[in-house]
Amino acid sequence: MSSYISSNVSHILDQIPQQSSAFVFGSGTIVASIVLIALSHFWISGSTKHVLRHTPFFGHLAFFTARHDFMDTTLKIAQQKLRKQNKDPQRGGIYDFHTVGHTVNVLHGETGRKLFFGDKNLSLYQGYLFLRGGFPTTSKLGEKIELDNSKLKERLLYFIRREYLTDVLPTIVSEITGELSKWGKTGEMDPYQRVYEFVFKLTCRLLVCTEFADNDKLRDHVRGLYWTIEDSANSFTNLVPWLRTRQKRAAAKATEELADIITNVINERKKTGRRENDPMQYQIDLGDRDADIIQYTFKILFAGSVNTAAIAAWALVYLSTHADQNKAVMEELQKAAHNTGMTGSLVEQLTHVPLDTWESEMPVLELVIKETIRLVFAIIALRRNINDPVMADGVKIAQGDFLAYFIHDIHLNPEIYPDPETWNPNRWVDNDSEKKTTYPFLGWGVARFPCTGMRMAKLEIKTIIALCIASYNFSSMDKSGELLRSDPEPDRNDWQRFMPLKPVRMGYERRA
Numbered sequence: 001m002s003s004y005i006s007s008n009v010s011h012i013l014d015q016i017p018q019q020s021s022a023f024v025f026g027s028g029t030i031v032a033s034i035v036l037i038a039l040s041h042f043w044i045s046g047s048t049k050h051v052l053r054h055t056p057f058f059g060h061l062a063f064f065t066a067r068h069d070f071m072d073t074t075l076k077i078a079q080q081k082l083r084k085q086n087k088d089p090q091r092g093g094i095y096d097f098h099t100v101g102h103t104v105n106v107l108h109g110e111t112g113r114k115l116f117f118g119d120k121n122l123s124l125y126q127g128y129l130f131l132r133g134g135f136p137t138t139s140k141l142g143e144k145i146e147l148d149n150s151k152l153k154e155r156l157l158y159f160i161r162r163e164y165l166t167d168v169l170p171t172i173v174s175e176i177t178g179e180l181s182k183w184g185k186t187g188e189m190d191p192y193q194r195v196y197e198f199v200f201k202l203t204c205r206l207l208v209c210t211e212f213a214d215n216d217k218l219r220d221h222v223r224g225l226y227w228t229i230e231d232s233a234n235s236f237t238n239l240v241p242w243l244r245t246r247q248k249r250a251a252a253k254a255t256e257e258l259a260d261i262i263t264n265v266i267n268e269r270k271k272t273g274r275r276e277n278d279p280m281q282y283q284i285d286l287g288d289r290d291a292d293i294i295q296y297t298f299k300i301l302f303a304g305s306v307n308t309a310a311i312a313a314w315a316l317v318y319l320s321t322h323a324d325q326n327k328a329v330m331e332e333l334q335k336a337a338h339n340t341g342m343t344g345s346l347v348e349q350l351t352h353v354p355l356d357t358w359e360s361e362m363p364v365l366e367l368v369i370k371e372t373i374r375l376v377f378a379i380i381a382l383r384r385n386i387n388d389p390v391m392a393d394g395v396k397i398a399q400g401d402f403l404a405y406f407i408h409d410i411h412l413n414p415e416i417y418p419d420p421e422t423w424n425p426n427r428w429v430d431n432d433s434e435k436k437t438t439y440p441f442l443g444w445g446v447a448r449f450p451c452t453g454m455r456m457a458k459l460e461i462k463t464i465i466a467l468c469i470a471s472y473n474f475s476s477m478d479k480s481g482e483l484l485r486s487d488p489e490p491d492r493n494d495w496q497r498f499m500p501l502k503p504v505r506m507g508y509e510r511r512a
């Protein structure tokens with residue numbers, strides 16, 4: 001039977017000592033929980049690291065319901081505390097909060113970043129698992145649950161090599177031009193739907209398997225299953241293993257079904273001898289077990305598709321409301337197109353731009369992406385200490401403890417980025433943030449935790465923006481069709497889809 005909480009993972013994690021505040025679930029748990037809920041209006045405050053008092057056991061559910069706002073509030077309180085002690089908040093510190101039986105240590109400021117991203121005892125994978133209550137797993141994985149991302153990273157390294165990217169560049173370009181050919185001369189769309197759907201397809205094409213990329217119906221179904229699983233991660237109930245909610249049951253069923261679909265694709269290829277030139281074939285040929293390929297596919301869909309789609313969609317929206325940047329991108333594209341020595345329309349010429357140019361000679365697009373990530377990518381990075389105790393600002397973080405770092409601590413820091421809420425790619429020209437502090441930009445991960453998919457993601461985003469901008473003039477509107485006078489605001493609590501607070505429509509008109 002499938003279980004959303006992997007018994008294998010839980011077994012190994014059980015060997016890691018839990019926080020003293022962690023609850024042990026047993027037969028009396030339900031009764032105990034009811035008593036605790038009844039008591040929950042009495043605030044309790046324990047360690048001096050707390051910045052907010054919390055309710056017994058449940059602690060701060062806002063970490064699940066309004067994560068960004070909760071982190072923003074707690075960070076400001078922690079910084080205020082430091083100021084009162086005549087300490088510099090930019091230097092950093094540590095505070096903690098409780099949520100559903102767990103203590104989370106939040107590192108902040110420069111010392112916090114150095115430790116969080118640099119310490120060898122901290123596990124990214126085990127930190128993020130904490131959110132979901134386990135890797136989405138099924139009986140198909142048997143005993144083969146991975147405890148880190150090492151296998152994924154090993155496989156991904158193959159797909160971000162120069163040779164692979166050079167090979168797939170024409171496919172990326174033809175996928176995008178094929179998509180744009182469906183848009184017609186003029187029209188209107190929701191970029192957060194259109195671009196997301198398209199990037200999901202591109203991710204399947206480049207990093208998963210041909211069957212998903214080629215078959216629209218199958219892919220839509222897979223995407224539906226993906227969101228059923230992903231949406232269930234957004235609930236505190238994942239930290240309460242005995243609580244079997246409808247959402248969790250749906251996620252378990254979707255996980256099982258998705259694993260079945262992947263297994264069927266593998267089996268069909270093996271049975272018929274049909275081969276494809278794609279990442280799944282590469283894994284089959286290497287002799288990877290079905291369980292490995294299933295886990296790879298799950299992880300790629302979760303790590304690879306939404307972030308890339310969100311940044312591409314937001315960048316297009318920002319470019320539609322910033323004529324100066326739009327013009328700068330167009331000039332950059334015209335130059336790259338001219339250097340191909342080809343004739344034809346701008347789009348036709350762009351289809352011949354080589355990998356090196358996309359990667360190294362598009363400084364304007366590079367900064368557009370960087371600035372969009374700074375403003376929109378409101379993640380709370382998570383870790384778990386899986387080894388020796390670590391000292392942070394005089395506080396011991398024991399084996400098994402959880403840690404968090406709120407990316408907007410630095411990305412929206414006015415001392416590093418003046419006028420931080422404004423989208424302004426030019427702020428990166430002659431930027432001296434590196435001189436002011438350590439790791440001022442975390443958008444692609446840093447130190448021990450760089451993003452393994454960055455090269456692929458950047459190539460996808462650049463080609464999407466380039467071919468869209470070269471094909472169409474865009475304008476962004478609110479839902480009643482009024483042109484936007486200012487940039488839309490991201491819903492920063494939406495850490496899964498990165499949607500705007502209010503709906504945005506995009507009008508487009510093919511360039512003459």
Ligand code: HEM
Pocket residue numbers: 124125149152153156207300303304305307308309311373377381382442443444445446448449450451452453454456457
């Ligand atoms: C715009 C798109 C993307 C952005 C902004 C982004 C950003 C990041 C960041 C900030 C981290 C580090 C997180 C942390 O320290 O907690 C990370 C890690 C990671 N990213 Fe990305 N990413 C993107 C796209 C992708 C894609 C397309 C893939 C896969 C094809 C990918 C695979 C990964 C993996 C596997 C890790 C974990 C590395 C580890 O375990 O050490 N990312 N990404």
